[in-house]
Amino acid sequence: MGEVILEMKNIIKDFPGVRALDEVNFEARSGELLALVGENGAGKSTLMKVLSGVWPYPTYEGDIHIRGDLKRFRNTKDAEASRVAIIYQELNLIPELTVAENIFLDRQFTNAFGVVNWNKLYSETQKLLDELNITDFEPTDKVKELTVGKQQMVEIAKALSKNAEILVFDEPTSALTDKEVEALFEIIRKLKRQGVCMSYISHKMEELQQIADRMIVLRDGKTIGEVTLMSEITLDQIISRMVGRDIKDMFPKQEFKQGEKVLEVKNFEVDNPVLAGEKQVKDASFYAAKGEILGIAGLMGSGRTELVTGIFGAFPKDARGEVYLDGEKLDFKSPQETINQGIGLVTEDRKAMGLVLGQSILQNMTISSLETVANQWGIINKAQERKLAKGYVKQLNIKTPGLNVVIDTLSGGNQQKVIVAKWLNTYPKVLILDEPTRGIDVGAKVEIYNLLNKLVEDGVTVIMISSELPEVMGMSDRILVMCEGEIAAELTREEATKELIMEYATGSKKKGD
Amino acid sequence: MSNEVQNATTPGVSSNENIQMALKFLKDNGTLVALLVLVIFFSFADEAFFTPRNLTNLARQTTIVGIIAVGMTMVILINGIDLSVGSIVGLSAITVTLLMQAGVNIWLAVLLTLLLTGVIVGLWNGFWVAHYNIPPFIITLGMMTIARGLALTLSKGGSVPVTNPTFSKIGGNFIPAWISGIIIVAALALFFLVLFRGIQQKKKYNIQVKKQEIISSSVIAVLGLGISFYVFTAYRGIPYPVAIFIVIAFIGIFALENTKFGRRVYAMGGNEEAARLSGINIYRMKLIIYAIITALSALSGILLASRLNGASPNLGTMFELDAISAVIIGGTSFAGGIGTISGTVIGAFIIGILNNGMSLLGVPTFYQLMIKGFIIIAAVWFDVLSKKKKA
Known part of the structure; x- marks a missing residue:
């Protein structure tokens, strides 16, 4: 020393x-x-x-x-x-x-x-x-x-x-x-x-x-x-x-009865937008069911983000495959349509792709679901909007001095909760969260986990991408492991161990092993 | 009302609430105060300035660029720019006069002009910006020369006279003074009604009512409408173009403040990628906004041709700069996402007053240009300074 x-x-x-x-x-x-x-x-x-x-x-x-x-x-x-x-x-x-x-x-x-x-x-x-x-x-x-x-x-x-x-x-x-x-x-x-x-x-x-x-x-x-x-x-x-208090249970996982398949993805592919002929996602097929949290693990660059963002409709030119929501075929050609059909995406990069920095909590919260606060002429009922937002602030325990506060001033955890509120208000059937707890403190993490439980209980199918193995193992019912654009393995909660996931994620164990 | 969004918490208890309120009013309404200072300055500098006749002319001059500036606010809010507006003014003036010369009914001519030189050209601009992601600066720079060239070609380089007396009325006539008076009084009543209903609604939803906001907006409304009452009843009434401008500005303010469209505009300007992933149809929004600004420019050109009783292909030269200046002086951020049309209207009047007042005082045009330039720089400087303080 x-x-x-x-x-x-x-x-x-x-x-x-x-x-x-x-x-x-x-x-x-x-x-x-x-x-x-x-x-x-x-x-x-x-x-x-x-x-x-x-x-x-x-x-x-x-x-x-x-x-x-x-x-x-x-x-x-x-x-x-x-x-x-x-x-x-x-x-x-x-x-x-x-x-x-x-x-x-x-x-x-x-x-x-x-x-x-x-x-x-x-x-x-x-x-x-x-x-x-x-x-x-x-x-x-x-x-x-x-x-x-x-x-x-x-x-x-x-x-x-x-x-x-x-x-x-x-x-x-x-x-x-x-x-x-x-x-x-x-x-x-x-x-x-x-x-x-x-x-x-x-x-x-x-x-x-x-x-x-x-x-x-x-x-x-x-x-x-x-x-x-x-x-x-x-x-x-x-x-x-x-x-300032003891956290007894870092991962407060609750298990619910598994329901029918809600989201089904078949042979999904995403081309690399820069390198011709290269694929970021190769032949991915999976499903997510009601009553479960589906975890997606994998290293950075393994195609996890591209897979879900593609399904969400953000790559209209580069994504191919079949996506079914409640048995209905989606064409994943624009986020707008996908949202209307009932899928929400909490993006990985909060600042660049999730938040509109410089604008208020209120504006950020209702931007995806303006029709819930507007009449048929597109005119917003501001008082109703505030009431709605206040409800979410209370429900999600968002710590903020007010609704008109610029979103930049909140801590990462509270910003993330505002984004979750934004999606909740679209009433999604499937909510995809890409690294939902990145850069968030421990206390807020547990709150997010509890929120995920609550969502599943309310009948929302949750898909969670995470780089943190304890998190993905602690909260998921099933885990997909991605490696170099492919879904290398699908593991149940019981099967999954840190070692096994890492072996698949690093490619030392291949698909089907 | 500009920057009221940020100040949700008022820290501490002050010893003198009134002084604090006055300071906050100054901070929130800096451009408005600047406008007042200019009015007072020119009123003392030249007695011809604060007369109903001069102020009516001033308002009429301001509206031509003001109408364009409303659209320009939206374009700059979504992080875009439109340099073609000045040329569109020339093109639409030529188009509408030529159509009438060819015997087309004047209303049909106006409609066709708005459609062809406004909406269609705007959609063209928007298409290139939205579809190929080409910087709007480049696309509209191209359109700026194309439209000017087209105007010169169509008019064969000369000017086109207006023979139809009805057409001249659009830009030249007045709403009679007594009706103008009633309209202004009604506007004031409407303002207080809306204010009152707003307070009631806030109380209903248990939202805190901010006293200083109510007082400051009331002061602005009474003062503004009071001056308008004096000006427009003492001379010939509200000029048609001014009435059109007011209607457009109000629709614009309302749309940005209270509609889905407005929210989307601000979100796009703040973070386009986040807006896209939030389900906003960026492509369509861009088409709409570029169509709006060119349509407004075309309207501006029609009004100008009507007032001048003829069109020359060089009409509207440099209007893009005046429109952009009005937006920037009005406090809209060039980086997008922040700004209001009410600010822009004030900005447009600041430019109008400078033009008018300096001409009255006999300031040579060359100096006028320099002074205007410095004022634009000062406005942006002020904007930068006030942002630094917040951070």
Whole structure:
């Protein structure tokens, strides 16, 4: 355990009407990874923004000490000069530029006339990549051609190229495959040996147990308990610190009587829109029945999202096959028709495809079902609309100061609930949820699970895609495992084990084995 | 009413509620205040400004671009743009006058013009934008030259006179002063009726009624309708084009605020992909919106030809810039999703007042152009600043 590098003392940050941080205290040491754990909205990201100078000095109270010196950053440049770097959840890279250009974006190697020395740029980048043992991509590769995991490596390399001594990761693995996560951890271990002081924000307990040395919990803007050695605390204890109560049952699965087949899909295929001849989904056939949650597992890029999005009608040109809903054939040519016929889709990427950011909760909630609040002339009864929305806010326990609040200000879990409400109001027969709990805190996850139970009880057929094996195993009645565009296996709840699912998902066990 | 959406929670208890209310009013109605300041400034600078006669002319001048700006608001709200509107004005003016010259009945001529140079051209623009995802800037830039070229070709480069006296009335006549007075008083009564019903309905559904919103909207209504009453009863009444503009603006405001169509427009502008996956028919919406704006531009051209008693193929040159300016000054975000038609109407009047007032003061046209340009930049700057504060 190294010396104390970073100390944050009595940090208070107020937003109009809310105290986001309330006397936060912790210290981080060199050569260790300090996990920062807490539900969404607990103040983790705000804390990191204070640390990185996004919220400059007089806008918060309290002291930041780095190696014992009091620091008051007026902007992010100040923080960078003090060797603080943050790897954000949303990566800040320019897709059209090369790896090398991105890493040295604001500090190109130029001569006296401002002409770039490309050879030096590439060789310096290569040096950096070598240090990190990164061999998967070249300095000359364009960033847009890299996977998210590799892009993250570029961000890390960029931070290190600025001699960062304090490195903060904000949910770095939320979009990575297992293999990429392993590669990331390898780099983190290396950085630990080099004495870098790291903070790591994450919801994934399993990961933290693997990689974190110590942890601190944040709840409602306050630090709960002391910084604790990871080896001295159990998972349950962490969770109870996070939510302020014990969660007895992480997966409150209820079983209902299985009914008839509601959705039936035969020989479904989706072409790759970019690469001619390639298919994202190959010959997929499955069904979903009333009274069940059908889980779909698989690695990222295995075609799970494309399968359900295709069925939903979002790829009118690229999707082929037969889809039956209650025995009636669907032509899946537009989301609009599919919704009318009774299918809803909670998309994987909440911000890009689910929400209309910048607009109110109310507007987001009724956008798919305006006919429920409008008369035959298309005129909306606003009072009725508010009443309806209020009902959902209460029913789904959405935490919001009001219905006219811009959706961006809610935490991930509450945003997700607004999206679920949006679909509930279309009265779907089948509701498909693609990674419904990604980036959502533990407490809200359980609420979503309970909601799924409630839906099934009310007669909605639920299809849930998930990358988290405990979740898909804990909540599904049957599990489809996808691998490289094919449905490799269909497992019952009893058959499914982590190992079995992974074997099918990685292709080490093939279809029919 | 512009940015009232965001402020659901009013933090804390204030020592002086009235001052807070006034400040909030200023913040929510910045463009309106700017408009008032301009009116007061020009009234003092030149006594010919605040006269019923001049203000009637001002209103009539403003409506031509104002009608287009209503459509432009919708287009910009869905993250689009239409550069062809100015050329459409020229084309429709030529078309309608030529049709009448050829002996077509005037109402049929008007209808055909709206259909051919308005709806059809708009559907064409919308088709390319929606079907092939070509940036609207490019498509409408193309249409801008095509329509202008067509207008020049049809008119053989010269102007076309209007001989039909009925046609001149559309753009030139007035609703008699006494009827105008009654209409304005009725409008005020209607406003309070709607306001009252709104409050009642809110109470019925147990929704909190915001006092300051009611007061500020009442102040705006009384002031606006009061000035209109003075202007339109003291001179010759409400000009037909102004009446048409008011009707169109109200339909537009209502459609965006209170209909499914409006919700879809805002959702598309906010996040087109999410809107598509929420079941909005993006394709059809784009066709409709581009058809609306060209139809409105065609209408504008018809009104202009009627008022001028003739058409020249160069009518409407640079109107696209005035229309876009009105929308932007009115507070609509160029990135789409945020903005209102009431803002645009105010924006259109700001431009109208600047044109009119500066001409009265004898400011040379060259300077007028520069001043207008600076004002557009300032409006956007203000918009950017106020957004920064929110974040």
